[in-house]
Amino acid sequence: KAGVTQTPRYLIKTRGQQVTLSCSPISGHRSVSWYQQTPGQGLQFLFEYFSETQRNKGNFPGRFSGRQFSNSRSEMNVSTLELGDSALYLCASSLYLGITDTQYFGPGTRLTVL
Amino acid sequence: AQKVTQAQTEISVVEKEDVTLDCVYETRDTTYYLFWYKQPPSGELVFLIRRNSFDEQNEISGRYSWNFQKSTSSFNFTITASQVVDSAVYFCALRDEGNFNKFYFGSGTKLNVKP
Numbered sequence: 001k002a003g004v005t006q007t008p009r010y011l012i013k014t015r016g017q018q019v020t021l022s023c024s025p026i027s028g029h030r031s032v033s034w035y036q037q038t039p040g041q042g043l044q045f046l047f048e049y050f051s052e053t054q055r056n057k058g059n060f061p062g063r064f065s066g067r068q069f070s071n072s073r074s075e076m077n078v079s080t081l082e083l084g085d086s087a088l089y090l091c092a093s094s095l096y097l098g099i100t101d102t103q104y105f106g107p108g109t110r111l112t113v114l
Numbered sequence: 115a116q117k118v119t120q121a122q123t124e125i126s127v128v129e130k131e132d133v134t135l136d137c138v139y140e141t142r143d144t145t146y147y148l149f150w151y152k153q154p155p156s157g158e159l160v161f162l163i164r165r166n167s168f169d170e171q172n173e174i175s176g177r178y179s180w181n182f183q184k185s186t187s188s189f190n191f192t193i194t195a196s197q198v199v200d201s202a203v204y205f206c207a208l209r210d211e212g213n214f215n216k217f218y219f220g221s222g223t224k225l226n227v228k229p
Contacts, residue, residue, distance in 0.1 A: 003158075031215050033215045033216070035217075035219075042219060042220075042221045042222065043205065043207075043217075043219035043222075045216045045217065045218075048213070048215045048216060055213070055215075056210075056213040056215070056216050058216070088157055090157075090159060092159075092215070094215055096214075096215075098214055099145070099147065099209075099214055100147075100164075100166075101214050101215060102149075102161060102164050103161070103215055103217065104161055105151070105158055105159035105160075105161075106158060107156060107157050107158040108157040108158065110157070
């Protein structure tokens, strides 16, 4: 079974631009979560989507947004990029079983903001 | 509040040595889940284990073993006879009390296994 895939793997943008990252979950998985990983802050939860609805949101500004499509694929958008947005963005998918759920992560998209 | 602490920032061992990675957690919930993930240089977080709070039995999987102790709020991970391929960053994580797919990660422990 194919794992979680993320595109693109690497991205370079300049301040003020916007960016869209894509995540395709494991087949059959209905929940997609996004995390930001930086050397200073570590792994931080951004948001989770299930059934095309945002279920949870972390403490990030409104510049960070996302959506999920009917096939469970998800996109994450960051507008008005700042230097501090440079990070590895990881997507995770799960079956959405509730408390016994396990998240499986993709390889990430490494975003560099110049 | 949920919190995970991995006090060991980086550990270096020589191949075939045993190594233990520490994880201490904080939660007010009575039922909770803990996880370990491995992050090789490629970046992908690889799921290793999930443990719930009402099962304190230690678990062994090949060279990997986990020691869960509620009394000390610890969930330590031991690699026996380490190999170079074990070199990675290891993360301990705690599931949020009410949001099942919101994890709190520790800061990670970078393990260097030298030949």
